[in-house]
Amino acid sequence: xxxxxxxxxxxxxxxxxxxxxxxxxxxxxxxxxxxxxxxxxxxxxxxxxxxxxxxxxxxxxxxxxxxxxxxxxxxxxxxxxxxxxxxxxxxxxxxxxxxxxxxxxxxxxxxxxxxxx
Amino acid sequence: xxxxxxxxxxxxxxxxxxxxxxxxxxxxxxxxxxxxxxxxxxxxxxxxxxxxxxxxxxxxxxxxxxxxxxxxxxxxxxxxxxxxxxxxxxxxxxxxxxxxxxxxxxxxxxxxxx
Numbered sequence: 001x002x003x004x005x006x007x008x009x010x011x012x013x014x015x016x017x018x019x020x021x022x023x024x025x026x027x028x029x030x031x032x033x034x035x036x037x038x039x040x041x042x043x044x045x046x047x048x049x050x051x052x053x054x055x056x057x058x059x060x061x062x063x064x065x066x067x068x069x070x071x072x073x074x075x076x077x078x079x080x081x082x083x084x085x086x087x088x089x090x091x092x093x094x095x096x097x098x099x100x101x102x103x104x105x106x107x108x109x110x111x112x113x114x115x116x117x
Numbered sequence: 118x119x120x121x122x123x124x125x126x127x128x129x130x131x132x133x134x135x136x137x138x139x140x141x142x143x144x145x146x147x148x149x150x151x152x153x154x155x156x157x158x159x160x161x162x163x164x165x166x167x168x169x170x171x172x173x174x175x176x177x178x179x180x181x182x183x184x185x186x187x188x189x190x191x192x193x194x195x196x197x198x199x200x201x202x203x204x205x206x207x208x209x210x211x212x213x214x215x216x217x218x219x220x221x222x223x224x225x226x227x228x229x230x231x
Contacts, residue, residue: 004159033217035219043224044121044222044223044225045160045207045209045222046222047219047220047221050217050219052217091159091160097215102165102167102172102214103214103215103218104162105162105220107159107160108159109158109159110157110158110159
């Protein structure tokens, strides 16, 4: 079974500072994809960043970057220059081929990030 | 803007009274998903449609059904809601089922059971 673990239920950071959210996963798959999704309070879940497991280069999207360590099965998210609008629940997610045409997205339990002014 | 739209945002129903949640998309994506998200928990996949091909998760209760009459619309039917079915229900779409295609989510429907 594929599992995703986010060990930090809640975190806080001061505006303009940098914060890192941790995520580990367990799988026997070799080909898979990893995602970070953001879910602001009472708003829709949106994709933050995506990583392909076969790519060694860490994905980057503006202020968001990941540290992907495939051997350690670790996929942390770094948010630089934190902004008040970054306050949200962040979910780490793992996508793998579950058979036939099925690709399953498994989410971690989430980390609630609060950015303080 | 192309998007995933869920109606209504809030739904209240009575214990045991059937309820239908709707989802529409303007993205013309092949795959549509329904997730259940309980308070402070991760979204849990209930089922998905790849085009007209329905895929049910093994642990999805029989109480939950889905319909996809066309590419744009997908419905979640709860035949006899129990108190434990109170949750946020998220609809999502993706262009294809694999190749790491990201999923695009709607705002969700929060279901309350009286």
